[in-house]
Amino acid sequence: MADRYLSFTGTAPGRFLTRRLGLPQPAQLVRWSAERPRLEGGLLHLAAGKPDPNLAPVLARTGLRTGTGAEDSPVAVVLDATGVRDVESLGEVHAALHPVVRSVAASGRVVVLGAPLDPADHHQAAAQQALEGFTRSLGKEIGRGRTVNLVRLADGEAAESTLRFLLSPRSAYVSGQVIEVGAGAFAVPDDWERPLAGRTALVTGAARGIGAAVAETLTRDGARVVVLDVPAAEADARALAERLGGSALALDITAADAGARIADALPEGLDILVHNAGITRDRRLVNMPAERWSSVLDVNLGSVLRTTDALLERGVMKTGGRIVATASIAGIAGNAGQTNYGAGKAGIVGLVRGLAPRAAGEYGVTVNAVAPGFVETKMTAAIPLVIREAGRRMNSLAQGGVPGDVAEVTAWLVQGGSGAVNGQVVRVCGQSLLGA
Numbered sequence: 001m002a003d004r005y006l007s008f009t010g011t012a013p014g015r016f017l018t019r020r021l022g023l024p025q026p027a028q029l030v031r032w033s034a035e036r037p038r039l040e041g042g043l044l045h046l047a048a049g050k051p052d053p054n055l056a057p058v059l060a061r062t063g064l065r066t067g068t069g070a071e072d073s074p075v076a077v078v079l080d081a082t083g084v085r086d087v088e089s090l091g092e093v094h095a096a097l098h099p100v101v102r103s104v105a106a107s108g109r110v111v112v113l114g115a116p117l118d119p120a121d122h123h124q125a126a127a128q129q130a131l132e133g134f135t136r137s138l139g140k141e142i143g144r145g146r147t148v149n150l151v152r153l154a155d156g157e158a159a160e161s162t163l164r165f166l167l168s169p170r171s172a173y174v175s176g177q178v179i180e181v182g183a184g185a186f187a188v189p190d191d192w193e194r195p196l197a198g199r200t201a202l203v204t205g206a207a208r209g210i211g212a213a214v215a216e217t218l219t220r221d222g223a224r225v226v227v228l229d230v231p232a233a234e235a236d237a238r239a240l241a242e243r244l245g246g247s248a249l250a251l252d253i254t255a256a257d258a259g260a261r262i263a264d265a266l267p268e269g270l271d272i273l274v275h276n277a278g279i280t281r282d283r284r285l286v287n288m289p290a291e292r293w294s295s296v297l298d299v300n301l302g303s304v305l306r307t308t309d310a311l312l313e314r315g316v317m318k319t320g321g322r323i324v325a326t327a328s329i330a331g332i333a334g335n336a337g338q339t340n341y342g343a344g345k346a347g348i349v350g351l352v353r354g355l356a357p358r359a360a361g362e363y364g365v366t367v368n369a370v371a372p373g374f375v376e377t378k379m380t381a382a383i384p385l386v387i388r389e390a391g392r393r394m395n396s397l398a399q400g401g402v403p404g405d406v407a408e409v410t411a412w413l414v415q416g417g418s419g420a421v422n423g424q425v426v427r428v429c430g431q432s433l434l435g436a
């Protein structure tokens with residue numbers, strides 16, 4: 001659905017009027033396109049505390065201009081704060097960013113790099129945790145479509161896919177996030193432009209909305225995609241699959257034999273499983289019949305657990321495989337009228353946290369979640385106008401996301417190079433003020 005307010009504030013009279021009235025000032029975000037696949041401008045690499053010498057070569061490979069001249073109007077600033085161990089060295093965070101933050105280009109990026117919290121040193125843990133509050137606060141004040149994220153990393157090489165993602169137009173609607181990159185096995189792709197070449201992906205609920213965008217983006221990145229949706233949406237699923245050179249599978253994901261039917265359709269196995277299908281049946285708890293409760297929990301959580309178990313246990317998911325499930329900010333912050341939906345989506349967060357370490361150890365598979373905020377789809381077009389407008393603006397970027405924003409996050413998580421990103425719940429919400 002068109003965001004007319006965003007179009008209006010992009011005009012000179014719109015800017016003038018909204019500024020005078022103190023209204024939100026959303027910026028036109030720079031998103032990935034074939035014509036503009038990279039951010040254009042310099043990358044400023046700064047440090048607070050002792051710098052990590054292994055980061056410079058990784059940053060140099062992002063394709064952004066580094067070194068002399070990058071400081072003129074950087075489109076990205078990376079602050080290496082991995083060496084921050086105490087309150088004194090936190091002062092260096094201020095000293096590094098205070099002079100440059102104003103000069104970061106519109107739709108630019110600030111990425112803060114932190115270290116895992118040291119259980120043997122509570123001063124280091126305090127200083128590193130401080131980076132989280134710093135990142136989230138700067139994200140709320142920086143404006144002009146610029147984003148601020150924190151990556152906690154143990155090893156720069158393992159974080160390359162994450163840094164490439166955050167320092168690109170693909171992460172336009174991701175801000176205020178804390179992403180942990182652990183020590184899991186990862187595979188550097190032959191071609192960073194087509195990192196999913198040779199891989200098979202299945203996306204549930206992919207006939208329309210976010211799922212269709214995920215199918216398109218995974219295809220762009222080289223995957224062969226199976227478009228799964230309910231039999232009633234089969235014509236749309238087939239049309240999309242044909243356009244993408246993939247295949248369609250008409251199946252209600254809540255069917256008792258859904259896992260077996262997916263396994264039958266994929267005799268060669270599966271590399272990437274994206275649980276995207278989801279429904280809402282909103283009512284306040286006092287007015288909610290049991291059927292509304294159980295149908296939402298079954299589609300949004302029960303079927304995700306059942307099919308995940310079936311595909312792991314039958315060996316359908318290949319070693320090096322990737323599972324991405326779809327949570328929601330409603331599962332993190334809660335939402336009036338959505339006790340069923342909020343419960344199901346919070347359950348996804350629990351599933352990811354509980355299964356991720358075990359799936360990596362037993363199957364060599366990572367398990368992560370995307371948690372969309374307000375995304376412009378048929379689901380959100382059905383929300384009453386005033387609530388819809390509030391949902392759209394109540395985030396640091398003052399606008400809704402588009403389905404492609406969630407698709408880009410998914411495409412990063414499922415890369416071979418993202419093997420050290422496991423058990424993460426990444427919000428795609430423009431730093432929603434709800435549950436932030």
Ligand SMILES: NC(=O)c1ccc[n+]([C@@H]2O[C@H](COP(=O)([O-])OP(=O)(O)OC[C@H]3O[C@@H](n4cnc5c(N)ncnc54)[C@H](O)[C@@H]3O)[C@@H](O)[C@H]2O)c1
Pocket residue numbers: 204205206207208209210211228229230233251252253254276277278279299326327328329371372373374375376377378379380
């Ligand atoms: N749009 C948003 O703002 C938003 C925000 C947070 C989370 N989400 C989540 O993102 C996912 C996609 O949302 P969307 O906005 O694209 O929704 P949508 O309603 O546009 O699309 C959902 C798709 O899932 C399919 N589906 C529903 N039940 C199914 C079943 N039992 N088996 C197979 N397919 C089924 C539908 O037919 C539809 O094609 C959902 O999990 C949703 O909860 C969306």
